Amino acid sequence: MTLSVVFLGPPGAGKGTQAxxxxxxxxxxxxxxxxxxxxEVETGTRMGQVAAAYMERGxxxxxxxxxxxxxxxxxxxxxxxxxxxxxxxxxxxxxxxxDALTAARSPARLAxxxxxxxxxxxxxxxxxxxxxxxxxxxxxxxxxxxxxxATTPAPLLDFYRDEGILATVDASPTPxxxxxxxxxxxxxxxxxx
Ligand code: AMP
Numbered sequence: 001m002t003l004s005v006v007f008l009g010p011p012g013a014g015k016g017t018q019a020x021x022x023x024x025x026x027x028x029x030x031x032x033x034x035x036x037x038x039x040e041v042e043t044g045t046r047m048g049q050v051a052a053a054y055m056e057r058g059x060x061x062x063x064x065x066x067x068x069x070x071x072x073x074x075x076x077x078x079x080x081x082x083x084x085x086x087x088x089x090x091x092x093x094x095x096x097x098x099d100a101l102t103a104a105r106s107p108a109r110l111a112x113x114x115x116x117x118x119x120x121x122x123x124x125x126x127x128x129x130x131x132x133x134x135x136x137x138x139x140x141x142x143x144x145x146x147x148x149x150a151t152t153p154a155p156l157l158d159f160y161r162d163e164g165i166l167a168t169v170d171a172s173p174t175p176x177x178x179x180x181x182x183x184x185x186x187x188x189x190x191x192x193x
Contacts, residue, residue: 004084005082006112009113010116014178015086021182022083025186027081028083033066036069051069057141060089063096067093070084074104082104082106111167129142
């Protein structure tokens with residue numbers, strides 16, 4: 001039996017950077033819901049066509065679409081350590097994910113909440129918008145995305161607290177400092193598994 005790690009937190013909190021760090025350090029396979037949805041949009045699949053309108057507005061894509069896309073990828077990595085980045089964002093997604101990870105023999109043993117100040121986030125997202133030209137990192141969309149996901153919904157935190165696997169890291173310091181806090185949490189979770 002192996003284990004997966006779930007990242008919770010807003011866009012700009014550094015989840016992608018830290019998912020890459022866990023890949024290097026411990027061999028976790030990053031599964032990023034935003035990236036998977038963008039692939040669907042670029043390929044022009046039916047699900048991608050529906051998702052695109054929500055993503056352009058900075059709104060959440062409906063649960064059944066994002067869940068189908070992410071769970072297909074999770075099933076493909078069955079038996080491997082995975083780090084879930086950007087998924088789940090709702091309790092319905094969390095329940096679907098729990099069952100899928102268990103079926104993939106890689107249950108979630110750690111859920112990490114990236115805690116970060118809203119103003120720091122806005123600055124980071126604006127910088128990323130200038131660097132990467134992502135359509136959903138435009139200033140107008142950033143406001144909507146922050147409103148939609150700046151704080152992790154309490155029921156989602158409760159879900160992982162009830163599972164006994166919730167931990168929080170302060171996502172404000174440098175990536176190296178965040179990685180060191182995270183590494184300690186992940187190493188402990190691996191030891192328990
Ligand atoms: P991200 O790359 O995580 O910032 O996600 C980009 C966009 O994809 C978001 O603004 C949402 O529209 C959509 N998205 C990503 N993950 C989810 C999710 N778990 N549930 C619903 N929509 C999502």
